[in-house]
């Protein structure tokens with residue numbers, strides 16, 4: 001269990017002051033997932049609203065915000081590195097550390113030389129008001145139970161795809177995960193607000209909108225939603241999918257990760273009835289061994305996972321389905337890992353995101369059996385990463401010679417003296433495609449004939465020809 005820290009600590013430390021007459025400058029550095037990135041942009045906006053000028057990290061800012069992640073211990077270590085880097089660019093800057101790591105280990109962060117403000121989850125949206133004055137050093141961290149508001153956030157992937165955060169927090173008890181302790185209970189944006197925000201994104205050029213959340217499938221049904229609006233009938237992600245399709249003019253919508261137990265028939269049918277929702281599902285599995293799933297305290301077992309995937313395949317014949325898998329969970333035996341691999345072999349998956357288990361202080365998993373050695377974790381990770389690459393190639397190959405709509409990014413990838421610049425994009429079912437850069441088609445959806453897989457590259461990517 002986590003130890004709650006005092007709310008406010010202050011002690012003197014050097015403070016940066018903006019140059020007289022000039023707007024103070026702020027730079028935000030975000031670690032972690034797309035959702036955190038969207039939060040980082042919203043935090044930056046709170047500074048812009050107070051008259052700050054946003055600048056890049058390297059330009060030298062008066063205030064640096066490090067928006068942290070705490071999924072692995074690597075993410076924790078990176079925070080200290082980013083603080084050092086910021087102070088190299090601007091030795092007198094104020095450095096505020098926020099985000100998941102700040103909520104979980106505020107005292108640890110306060111020890112990092114140069115950090116002037118540490119703010120937890122409930123307070124990260126009012127940083128301009130919290131920056132310590134007169135050279136103080138401050139830790140503001142309320143218990144996570146006080147993080148009850150939903151704060152909207154969105155970000156741009158490649159200037160054609162927008163990530164729209166519609167849900168935050170999680171009510172689940174997975175034994176290895178710190179997210180409920182770092183981000184709070186599950187709570188969502190109001191349906192009307194999501195629709196309006198999606199319309200605004202389209203007005204600003206979004207061609208594809210990706211719905212994101214910590215536990216997206218829980219949209220509208222979390223503890224936070226039930227507490228705030230107890231009288232309202234619960235409308236979930238299926239209702240949101242239908243309304244977005246009916247009311248918002250985006251060319252494409254995509255769902256980010258949805259837990260298998262929440263990917264129910266109602267949601268699948270809503271996606272099926274809304275053809276602008278693409279046939280791509282990312283469904284966390286974590287382990288293909290039921291005994292490991294039980295220790296992880298996941299809310300499903302392999303039979304439900306398989307049943308959901310087969311149903312999806314039935315409804316969406318050319319669907320792309322991806323999964324997260326974690327290797328090296330405490331006590332994971334060779335037999336359990338083998339069972340996981342056999343289970344994966346039996347599923348219609350197109351790719352995996354493979355993670356090695358990482359010890360997270362305060363989680364129950366740490367006491368759940370003998371630790372798997374780092375060598376074993378790395379080995380198992382390698383085995384599944386190779387498995388994923390083969391599956392991805394195999395999935396991609398089934399589309400050889402087909403013409404599919406591709407949404408190209410605006411950006412050009414520079415060529416060499418023998419080859420022209422290229423542009424890249426995705427088909428609805430998440431095949432990565434590149435073709436010769438043509439400003440006429442950059443940022444739009446165009447039919448592309450898939451010629452061949454790009455040889456000699458580690459990612460699976462089609463080379464194609466525009467047939468418009």
Ligand code: SF4
Nearest residue numbers: 170172173174177179
């Ligand atoms: S579903 Fe489990 S792993 Fe995912 S955020 Fe919630 S507690 Fe963490």
